[in-house]
Amino acid sequence: MSGLIETLLWGVANGCIYILLATGLNIIFGVMKLVNFAHGQLLMIGAYVAFVATTALGLNAYLSILVAMGTMALIGVILERLTFRRVLGTDKLNEIFVSLGLIYVFENAAVILWGNKWKQIPNPLQGEGILLGEILIGYDRLFSILVVVTILAALFLLLKKTKIGLAMRATSQRSETSMLMGVNIEKIYVLTFALGAALAGAAGALYGILLPFDPSIGALPTIKAFAIIMLGGLGSIPGAIIGGLLYGIAETLAIYFLGGIWQDAIAFALLIIVLVIRPTGLFGEKGE
Amino acid sequence: MQKKLLAVVIIAIVAVAAVVVGWQLTQSSPSPEARAIKIGLVACYEKAEGQDMDRAAKMAVQEINDAGGIWVEEWNTKVDIDLVIVDTEDDSMDKSVGPVTRAVLEDGVDLLIGGYTSSGTLANQVVAIDNRVPYIITGASSSLVTRRGPQGNYGGLPEDNQLRITDAEGMSYMFHYCTTTADYSKTVVKFFAETMKPLLDSKYEFDSSRNLRLAILYRDDAFGKGVLADSKAVIASENLPIDVVVERSYPATAINFQTDLTVVKDANPDAVYVVDFIAGTAEIIKQGLRDVNLNTVYIAVECCEDPQFYTLLGEYGTRQLLESKFAPYAGPPFYLSTVETYVADYQTKYNTLPGMMGADTYDAFYIAKAAIEAAGTVDKAAVRDAIESCSIDQLLILTDSGKIEFSTGTNYHEIAPITFIEQLVWNEAAGECRASIVYPDTAPGIDPFKQSDFVLPEGYTPGSP
Numbered sequence: 182m183s184g185l186i187e188t189l190l191w192g193v194a195n196g197c198i199y200i201l202l203a204t205g206l207n208i209i210f211g212v213m214k215l216v217n218f219a220h221g222q223l224l225m226i227g228a229y230v231a232f233v234a235t236t237a238l239g240l241n242a243y244l245s246i247l248v249a250m251g252t253m254a255l256i257g258v259i260l261e262r263l264t265f266r267r268v269l270g271t272d273k274l275n276e277i278f279v280s281l282g283l284i285y286v287f288e289n290a291a292v293i294l295w296g297n298k299w300k301q302i303p304n305p306l307q308g309e310g311i312l313l314g315e316i317l318i319g320y321d322r323l324f325s326i327l328v329v330v331t332i333l334a335a336l337f338l339l340l341k342k343t344k345i346g347l348a349m350r351a352t353s354q355r356s357e358t359s360m361l362m363g364v365n366i367e368k369i370y371v372l373t374f375a376l377g378a379a380l381a382g383a384a385g386a387l388y389g390i391l392l393p394f395d396p397s398i399g400a401l402p403t404i405k406a407f408a409i410i411m412l413g414g415l416g417s418i419p420g421a422i423i424g425g426l427l428y429g430i431a432e433t434l435a436i437y438f439l440g441g442i443w444q445d446a447i448a449f450a451l452l453i454i455v456l457v458i459r460p461t462g463l464f465g466e467k468g469e
Numbered sequence: 470m471q472k473k474l475l476a477v478v479i480i481a482i483v484a485v486a487a488v489v490v491g492w493q494l495t496q497s498s499p500s501p502e503a504r505a506i507k508i509g510l511v512a513c514y515e516k517a518e519g520q521d522m523d524r525a526a527k528m529a530v531q532e533i534n535d536a537g538g539i540w541v542e543e544w545n546t547k548v549d550i551d552l553v554i555v556d557t558e559d560d561s562m563d564k565s566v567g568p569v570t571r572a573v574l575e576d577g578v579d580l581l582i583g584g585y586t587s588s589g590t591l592a593n594q595v596v597a598i599d600n601r602v603p604y605i606i607t608g609a610s611s612s613l614v615t616r617r618g619p620q621g622n623y624g625g626l627p628e629d630n631q632l633r634i635t636d637a638e639g640m641s642y643m644f645h646y647c648t649t650t651a652d653y654s655k656t657v658v659k660f661f662a663e664t665m666k667p668l669l670d671s672k673y674e675f676d677s678s679r680n681l682r683l684a685i686l687y688r689d690d691a692f693g694k695g696v697l698a699d700s701k702a703v704i705a706s707e708n709l710p711i712d713v714v715v716e717r718s719y720p721a722t723a724i725n726f727q728t729d730l731t732v733v734k735d736a737n738p739d740a741v742y743v744v745d746f747i748a749g750t751a752e753i754i755k756q757g758l759r760d761v762n763l764n765t766v767y768i769a770v771e772c773c774e775d776p777q778f779y780t781l782l783g784e785y786g787t788r789q790l791l792e793s794k795f796a797p798y799a800g801p802p803f804y805l806s807t808v809e810t811y812v813a814d815y816q817t818k819y820n821t822l823p824g825m826m827g828a829d830t831y832d833a834f835y836i837a838k839a840a841i842e843a844a845g846t847v848d849k850a851a852v853r854d855a856i857e858s859c860s861i862d863q864l865l866i867l868t869d870s871g872k873i874e875f876s877t878g879t880n881y882h883e884i885a886p887i888t889f890i891e892q893l894v895w896n897e898a899a900g901e902c903r904a905s906i907v908y909p910d911t912a913p914g915i916d917p918f919k920q921s922d923f924v925l926p927e928g929y930t931p932g933s934p
Binding site for chain 2: 299
């Protein structure tokens with residue numbers, strides 16, 4: 182029983198990383214209608230940025246999350262301006278191939294810059310935790326959950342209480358009408374992409390704090406993030422949160438009961454079941 | 470008349486001398502066919518093990534070339550080795566075949582040395598089998614690399630097995646200079662039965678009828694499955710007092726082992742046998758001790774005998790175990806003078822300690838040299854025959870007989886290495902763990918071989934009674 186509880190906790194902690202990644206991807210898709218297959222590589226670069234901030238600059242691992250977010254937001258701005266803006270609104274295939282190309286650019290750049298050996302962000306809370314009977318609840322897990330809750334709360338405030346958030350929401354619903362109402366669409370696009378990249382950077386930093394990483398870690402999380410936003414409903418942030426948690430828990434329960442080789446199969450089976458029963462996802466609306 | 474006779478004699482002497490000198494010159498001049506011998510090193514260069522193999526190969530090649538090269542009788546000269554890099558990238562099945570094909574068909578290598586993962590080698594060896602290129606496999610611990618043939622000495626895999634190679638002659642070009650999963654699984658489980666179980670029984674007052682509770686956590690590939698099957702087979706065949714209480718596999722790409730380790734903890738094992746390469750094994754031990762609170766004895770397999778493993782483990786390696794056949798961290802002084810010299814030279818040259826995969830590779834170049842010199846040619850069939858019948862003194866890897874000999878009979882083209890168990894101990898001055906041999910007590914020609922007694926780690930929790 183204690184093993185099952187511990188497994189659920191792993192699932193929640195993993196789910197938190199998925200939530201950040203999927204939320205970023207969802208915002209970019211919701212506002213820009215852009216499918217970015219290189220989103221997982223932004224997570225990977227975020228992990229390396231936090232690693233450098235921690236090891237080279239001596240920053241605390243949790244403060245390095247902010248550095249990763251800021252750096253990734255900046256990279257997001259550059260990416261949007263130099264690549265996606267040039268193909269946005271043209272054939273969808275153009276966007277897809279640009280993002281596929283970026284996967285290789287990021288992965289090869291990471292290998293050149295940091296090598297291909299596993300790295301992990303030194304974490305002052307590593308190995309520390311509360312022992313409840315046989316269950317060890319690591320402080321790093323608890324702190325990660327807290328970080329994700331804080332980021333999501335800030336995101337909620339940004340989207341609901343600020344003019345920029347209002348403009349982003351308006352653009353996601355009717356971009357042309359928003360433009361007619363005076364919203365600078367190009368500015369919103371660049372801000373949206375920067376926000377999505379910052380969330381991926383935060384996910385990457387948390388990933389690097391909890392687990393080892395190398396330049397290849399981005400590939401699978403991208404697919405999982407897509408699965409999560411389909412599970413939760415395209416464009417729905419509450420859907421991404423619930424979907425991320427469900428996915429993380431389903432994945433770890435699959436490992437617990439059936440073994441590691443089943444983790445992806447079971448999690449994707451869950452996605453298929455939800456889509457068969459409710460094609461719009463858990464929180465999606467018709468037409469999305 | 471006398472002057473005439475003298476002139477004839479002188480001319481005759483000069484003529485004879487000219488013929489003799491000319492004949493001698495003809496005899497000692499190298500054949501125009503003489504060329505450098507191309508040896509391909511099949512290695513996964515992106516991994517620490519591959520880089521160690523590369524360094525060891527370069528060391529061996531430099532030593533051999535500096536000493537004049539390899540004597541090839543049919544060319545009547547010594548020739549250098551030309552090292553051909555055969556980089557299999559991540560050594561996945563799809564990526565490992567192409568580079569070996571290029572080495573065999575385009576570079577025209579005379580011989581191949583290396584191999585890393587069992588799955589990668591099982592895939593790329595087919596190129597060598599098809600093209601009759603001798604391949605001294607120094608990685609890939611699955612015994613299938615020499616036992617996937619159609620019958621008898623080459624294996625005897627059933628007809629419906631997809632790995633079965635029907636080309637028995639092609640299989641005869643394969644040589645396994647590496648410990649097999651069966652070899653080291655036997656050492657590991659015998660250590661648990663002979664050393665750890667009595668210690669637990671005495672320390673925790675367990676009934677002697679209680680079997681040692683062993684968990685096996687393994688990669689879901691040929692290597693992992695091979696170790697699992699062989700370990701269970703040895704436990705059963707030798708009736709060892711060990712229960713495998715849990716066996717868990719995970720994808721080879723996994724980096725998060727916490728849930729698997731939680732399942733292992735639920736089974737209350739006395740020890741965990743980790744079957745993975747360097748990074749995976751180090752991560753499993755760290756996550757087990759740090760994140761899952763599974764305070765037990767972990768044992769790693771010999772491919773982890775590499776500086777990167779010690780670096781990655783850090784203090785988490787304290788009192789954990791490593792099965793090996795080459796112990797660069799357990800000295801000086803070392804158990805063999807050849808190891809002493811190799812470790813010192815390697816450190817001088819590369820400013821790091823060597824790993825085990827490189828040691829196998831280093832030996833293999835000397836096997837190739839001996840075989841080519843014995844064959845007197847680079848003809849591949851003759852070299853194959855020479856490797857098959859070679860008998861040279863052991864170098865870095867300990868063998869049963871003290872000789873490197875590829876056995877015939879049921880273990881065709883395999884060696885009989887001595888494997889042993891090391892326990893790691895934190896060394897403050899070095900800033901990483903150092904090793905000490907704890908099993909067995911003696912090795913052929915080395916008594917005592919054991920350097921210290923096995924000690925349970927601090928905070929160790931035994932499995933359920």
